[in-house]
Amino acid sequence: MIAGIIDWLGDPAHWAGDDGIPHRLLEHLWYSGLSLLVAALIAVPVGLAIGHTGRGRFFVVNLAGAARAIPSLGLLFLMVLWLFPKLGGDAAFLVPNLIVLIVLAIPPIMAGAYAGVEGVDPAARDAAKGMGMTGMGVLRKVELPCALPLVFSGLRSAALQVVATATIGAIAGLGGLGRFLIDGLHVNDYSQMAGGALLIALLALVVDAAFALVQRYAVSPGLSGRFRTRPEPGDQPMDVEMSVGQHRVG
């Protein structure tokens, strides 16, 4: 079978045109990136607000928890059935999928945001107030930067889930790398299926590494201890909660 995958990947015909690997890869990135962006635009502000004000936690947290329990395939079919007739052109294929991915991405991003703000050292908050900062100022200048590691952790976790789950969009006529999986499944072409699966796994790893890189440079050096030459205990924020926040639904 490995030989089959190598053959499939090595065939130049598979790299050209609309059905080719590069095009499908770009489509996959497009769906993933767009849904991640929208989810972040919704989830980060809400998460920050919950962490900052300490209110609404119970309701929103449980809602997010329930949202994790929604089966992606079922939601996809529901959205397609409901929205496809109402939309025209390619949007009819894209929007139902985007909704599923956004619903998937919101819980981990929101969790990262509010856990991050909640975890801010109270001394830092205190110092900020002592310097005369108001609520919004504290949030912007102190809490958000301090929360960044966990916010990024949430984004990273969401990105992985989205890239993996964007695969099932192909069942509803969408493009992306999932196309190789579904097309291969329908004609019993294991090489195509396995090749597609490998590409998706590799893409997920690359995306994860990219986020790790961004996280490294976006988080203030005072927090990550990057400028210190000797690592000290308590350097890396214990994002155990985030490491378990990573999960798949498709």
Next chain:
Amino acid sequence: MKLSKVVLTVATAALMTTAACGSGSGNSPLDTSSSSSSGSGGGSGGITVGSADFPESQLLAEIYAGALQAKGVQVNKKLNIGAREAYIPALQDGSIDLIPEYTGVLTQYFNKQAKATDSEGVYTELKASLPAKLEVLDKSAAEDKDAVVMTKKKADELGAKSIADLKGKSKDLVFGGPPEWKTRPTGLPGLKKLYGLEFKSFRALDAGGPLTVAALKNGQIDAGDLFTTDPNIAKNDFVVLEDPQHLFAAQNVVPLITKAKDTDTITTALNAVSAKLDTQTLAALLTEVVVDKKDASAVAKEFLTKNGLA
């Protein structure tokens, strides 16, 4: 950790596992159609009926299953498997023993050089093309073919009454069909070979299902592959383009079965079913399942009772 706590945990886990295992292997009295974990047809003398992933195939499988059960055969159902390229291997490895099929496409699956297009010719060619372990029983009069379908508006716009009329115009058209049509001899390659059609693009959707219907209606595709018994064709006033070159050969419904699993009882029962099935009946039954939203098993039972087969 206290010993009692350890015992409690292990006991809970063991209990959950055995309970789940019990139901999973089909021992629960409520399990009527679960797939047995051994994979073979429910024990000695039993037979496993499979179906493809579209409602008509499920309906036919339910009819076959019901007819066999009425004659005392133990039946195990594994429905919704997928396209032919997925369930034929299941048939060959023993995961299923019987599946409703269509003579024309089945022949072409095993014999790329198949020539016949009429009912009898196709059936003869089919019997000669099957691998040694498989056989088909009597064919029924009921036919359900693939069809190239367009909205009335588009068909009128192009002045298209038959597939041949699309020649020269096809490169501006988007075609939608199941993913397997990209490579299937009776799919896009066939349209190219027999009618010289090359489309602007191909959209992989579903096997004559709601996606294809919706995409046709909404204009995401200009022509699509639907099945001739599909009630959505009439419902949406679609036009079925004629097929003068017989790309889609005769497609009589026929039971495909593993020879080793066939018995006289099974043959008689299924032949009796095939005798009572014709295209009009099949289309009407399918409408009950797809439009009236009745259960395939219920519609099957009604058909069998009405025809004295159950």
Next chain:
Amino acid sequence: MSWFVDHLDLVWTRTLQHVYLAGLPLVVGLLIALPLGWLARRYRGLYAPFTAGFGLLYTIPSLALFVILPGILHRQILDPVNVVIAMTLYTIALLVRTVADGLGAVPDAVAQAATAMGYTRGRRFFAVELPLAVPVISAGLRVAAVSNVSIVSVSAIIGTQQLGLFFTDGFARSFYDPLVVGVVACIVLALLFDLVIIGVTRALTPWVRATGARA
């Protein structure tokens, strides 16, 4: 909803099948992940390759695994055990890191105190380290449970008998009832798994309640 009431037995049957396909891997996966996670903690050099390796495993799309495993394992294509094995692999992939992190969260002082009290390494693991790691491991297990319920439903594409078949049936006939019932059933099942795991965790960590600390 009359469709639901009429098909109660089918919903029940498929729910049980779903419990088997999603739940058994949780138990087996945890049992296998425990020693693997322990190894990753014990031998520092293993942590990074284990995390990376299992991380890669977790990113393989489920459909691919469901279809390709039968070939590798020489099983029949439609055997639901293929799904169980695939789900177990995913559970292990998720839990190994969690177990390693959970065991790593045990304060050194506690482990040393146990040794000082005369606990052998083996007894220390089972009597001290593992119980203290339970909250973290259980958090991971809850995530795995919810995730499993959803991934199992995708196996409906290859005809596996479980709640996901309501999705494919409802979609094929443009029929909302089975589709909605299937989705709701999956959500309820996932939440039930969650509750059971929380309950068992509570039973296993009485000191959390006693000191009033947050689990």
